Amino acid sequence: xxxxxxxxxxxxxxxxxxxxxxxxxxxxxxxxxxxxxxxxxxxxxxxxxxxxxxxxxxxxxxxxxxxxxxxxxxxxxxxxxxxxxxxxxxxxxxxxxxxxxxxxxxxxxxxxxxxxxxxxxxxxxxxxxxxxxxxxxxxxxxxxxxxxxxxxxxxxxxxxxxxxxxxxxxxxxxxxxxxxxxxxxxxxxxxxxxxxxxxxxxxxxxxxxxxxxxxxxxxxxxxxxxxxxxxxxxxxxxxxxxxxxxxxxxxxxxxxxxxxxxxxxxxxxxxxxxxxxxxxxxxxxxxxxxxxxxxxxxxxxxxxxxxxxxxxxxxxxxxxxxxxxxxxxxxxxxxxxxxxxxxxxxxxxxxxx
Amino acid sequence: xxxxxxxxxxxxxxxxxxxxxxxxxxxxxxxxxxxxxxxxxxxxxxxxxxxxxxxxxxxxxxxxxxxxxxxxxxxxxxxxxxxxxxxxxxxxxxxxxxxxxxxxxxxxxxxxxxxxxxxxxxxxxxxxxxxxxxxxxxxxxxxxxxxxxxxxxxxxxxxxxxxxxxxxxxxxxxxxxxxxxxxxxxxxxxxxxxxxxxxxxxxxxxxxxxxxxxxxxxxxxxxxxxxxxxxxxxxxxxxxxxxxxxxxxxxxxxxxxxxxxxxxxxxxxxxxxxxxxxxxxxxxxxxxxxxxxxxxxxxxxxxxxxxxxxxxxxxxxxxxxxxxxxxxxxxxxxxxxxxxxxxxxxxxxxxxxxxxxxxxxxxxxxxxxxxxxxxxxxxxxxxxxxxxxxxxxxxxx
Numbered sequence: 001x002x003x004x005x006x007x008x009x010x011x012x013x014x015x016x017x018x019x020x021x022x023x024x025x026x027x028x029x030x031x032x033x034x035x036x037x038x039x040x041x042x043x044x045x046x047x048x049x050x051x052x053x054x055x056x057x058x059x060x061x062x063x064x065x066x067x068x069x070x071x072x073x074x075x076x077x078x079x080x081x082x083x084x085x086x087x088x089x090x091x092x093x094x095x096x097x098x099x100x101x102x103x104x105x106x107x108x109x110x111x112x113x114x115x116x117x118x119x120x121x122x123x124x125x126x127x128x129x130x131x132x133x134x135x136x137x138x139x140x141x142x143x144x145x146x147x148x149x150x151x152x153x154x155x156x157x158x159x160x161x162x163x164x165x166x167x168x169x170x171x172x173x174x175x176x177x178x179x180x181x182x183x184x185x186x187x188x189x190x191x192x193x194x195x196x197x198x199x200x201x202x203x204x205x206x207x208x209x210x211x212x213x214x215x216x217x218x219x220x221x222x223x224x225x226x227x228x229x230x231x232x233x234x235x236x237x238x239x240x241x242x243x244x245x246x247x248x249x250x251x252x253x254x255x256x257x258x259x260x261x262x263x264x265x266x267x268x269x270x271x272x273x274x275x276x277x278x279x280x281x282x283x284x285x286x287x288x289x290x291x292x293x294x295x296x297x298x299x300x301x302x303x304x305x306x307x308x309x310x311x312x313x314x315x316x317x318x319x320x321x322x323x324x325x326x327x328x329x330x331x332x333x334x335x336x337x338x339x340x341x342x343x344x345x346x347x348x349x350x351x352x353x
Numbered sequence: 354x355x356x357x358x359x360x361x362x363x364x365x366x367x368x369x370x371x372x373x374x375x376x377x378x379x380x381x382x383x384x385x386x387x388x389x390x391x392x393x394x395x396x397x398x399x400x401x402x403x404x405x406x407x408x409x410x411x412x413x414x415x416x417x418x419x420x421x422x423x424x425x426x427x428x429x430x431x432x433x434x435x436x437x438x439x440x441x442x443x444x445x446x447x448x449x450x451x452x453x454x455x456x457x458x459x460x461x462x463x464x465x466x467x468x469x470x471x472x473x474x475x476x477x478x479x480x481x482x483x484x485x486x487x488x489x490x491x492x493x494x495x496x497x498x499x500x501x502x503x504x505x506x507x508x509x510x511x512x513x514x515x516x517x518x519x520x521x522x523x524x525x526x527x528x529x530x531x532x533x534x535x536x537x538x539x540x541x542x543x544x545x546x547x548x549x550x551x552x553x554x555x556x557x558x559x560x561x562x563x564x565x566x567x568x569x570x571x572x573x574x575x576x577x578x579x580x581x582x583x584x585x586x587x588x589x590x591x592x593x594x595x596x597x598x599x600x601x602x603x604x605x606x607x608x609x610x611x612x613x614x615x616x617x618x619x620x621x622x623x624x625x626x627x628x629x630x631x632x633x634x635x636x637x638x639x640x641x642x643x644x645x646x647x648x649x650x651x652x653x654x655x656x657x658x659x660x661x662x663x664x665x666x667x668x669x670x671x672x673x674x675x676x677x678x679x680x681x682x683x684x685x686x687x688x689x690x691x692x693x694x695x696x697x698x699x700x701x702x703x704x705x706x707x708x709x710x711x712x713x714x715x716x717x718x719x720x721x722x723x724x725x726x727x728x729x730x731x732x733x734x735x736x737x738x739x740x741x742x743x744x745x746x747x748x749x750x
Contacts, residue, residue, distance in 0.1 A: 064668075065687040
């Protein structure tokens with residue numbers, strides 16, 4: 001099979017390429033140049049591209065660099081900034097997967113004559129009858145099925161995830177066995193276009209004016225502090241919020257940019273029992289679910305999936321079995337099957353209630 | 354798989370004559386040309402013979418030839434070396450360059466502006482063919498001008514610049530004249546440098562575009578333009594470029610120039626025909642535009658853009674079919690990137706994204722050109738069909 005492997009320069013995609021080569025496939029590596037500005041791996045992420053290229057050389061496969069900087073700016077970076085300015089908390093990795101890796105790259109792979117596209121994500125595509133199911137990766141700690149939650153049937157049918165059945169330690173051992181220089185490369189952490197030493201605030205300030213706000217206890221009216229970047233305060237978060245006079249921890253319950261006001265409360269005061277979903281973002285891996293469908297909902301990359309019921313009466317929302325911390329608008333919720341909790345059923349973006 | 358090499362403008366195939374001439378200087382005792390014994394004298398003689406040959410190729414005196422580590426270093430030495438002299442005696446120094454220069458020139462100029470408050474870079478606009486606007490240049494010139502740098506031939510499009518006119522305004526407008534530099538790296542395989550650079554003060558060339566070794570070039574200084582070393586140390590090259598001269602590299606440069614000059618008429622006649630044939634064939638491909646078709650261009654380069662297609666995909670499929678070509682503009686990661694040259698010419702972004710440079714040289718044969726036409730035509734039709742299918746699919750629900 002002719003396979004295009006998306007190689008980020010990390011150990012996971014390096015091993016993915018190596019295993020496919022060993023399995024006898026006709027493998028070509030491609031590194032997507034997404035961000036042209038400064039990053040933790042140098043301008044244009046040159047260090048990562050160098051790693052990917054060297055791994056491809058070691059494996060004896062061809063390697064190409066595809067330039068998607070304009071598309072990345074338009075589909076990922078601009079919406080990321082706009083999302084914060086609008087008071088949401090966007091997830092750029094999910095947008096990149098939706099619009100670049102599993103949209104533009106798949107189209108390109110088809111045009112260039114490839115039978116399949118492979119990535120180094122920790123997740124698995126399992127074929128059951130005529131269906132292709134997206135299943136959690138074997139390594140609980142590294143599972144990335146959440147960021148792939150929007151994949152549809154056509155994409156899953158063309159996707160290979162060669163390391164999804166391995167845990168991270170095994171991946172590193174495989175990399176060492178294959179003699180790949182990325183074997184001990186640290187896992188990437190935060191957003192690729194934001195320098196770790198500077199953080200989101202510095203990045204956002206270059207592109208938008210951020211809002212100063214007063215942090216107020218919603219129940220007592222007590223002023224607990226100030227933030228000079230209220231956009232970065234996310235509902236449910238505790239970081240950056242001082243305890244109340246009673247010494248108890250406070251959590252963000254509401255961010256009102258227009259009023260310059262961030263409301264906080266005790267954990268039990270801010271818990272919610274439902275999230276509204278953006279109908280246009282709702283996506284199902286197989287046949288669509290309807291009102292009353294019971295699912296397991298996961299609201300962050302490594303969060304715990306919780307039982308919930310999907311509701312639909314013109315608008316869509318999720319009713320949770322147990323109250324939980326609120327989820328910011330712009331974050332994705334990925335739905336897994338109740339009867340088969342490793343299988344992804346669909347995904348949606350949380351909207352404002 | 355048969356390889357069809359259409360990337361001479363990136364690096365030309367090494368000439369056997371060059372390899373053979375370099376060989377004795379790449380094994381056993383090779384004296385340091387600055388030394389005083391027999392081996393050093395042998396090395397020094399080879400270096401000075403090479404210097405004579407380089408001087409003659411450009412039409413300058415041997416004393417003006419500074420051997421460097423390639424075209425980028427030559428351009429850098431010209432820009433930084435001349436500007437550094439100027440800024441010590443002037444409150445303000447302006448480096449005047451065209452908008453279509455190679456990054457070797459723009460980055461050196463921008464580096465000077467970044468490092469010194471008194472230095473600024475002034476850009477001369479170009480027309481739709483990428484030819485500098487000489488009137489705009491004359492308006493930018495003043496007592497503050499430290500150096501004018503306009504390339505002889507553009508490395509992406511192959512378009513020639515009017516160096517005579519550039520030199521006339523640079524010399525006539527300001528009392529004493531403004532020193533001029535030209536990046537002649539892309540011109541050297543095709544044009545007679547003594548003729549086109551007769552009035553230019555500094556000329557940068559390199560060996561590997563001529564079938565010589567990489568990391569070998571020269572800055573040729575005419576008319577005693579004062580110049581500071583960028584890399585002093587050891588006093589070599591009359592104090593203008595420190596470091597032991599690489600005998601093999603300069604011998605390789607000289608022989609590459611010799612071969613180029615000897616074959617110039619024959620190669621030019623042949624490659625012009627290929628250029629016409631290729632241009633005519635490509636103009637029939639859907640969405641294809643020939644870049645600057647009416648401008649004076651060197652024979653070896655055909656630059657085209659395909660509306661709606663991506664260079665990345667064209668190059669991938671060409672590579673799979675054995676064709677080595679280039680998008681002409683790439684960033685340090687190796688990705689094809691939007692060209693500042695095409696942007697300066699006003700080429701729309703949609704076209705620029707589908708750019709392709711096909712560059713030829715002495716080794717190119719008519720059979721190569723015929724094969725390229727067949728392969729490129731099938732690649733373009735295939736991508737066109739796929740793109741149409743994709744966009745048709747997208748119109749659905």
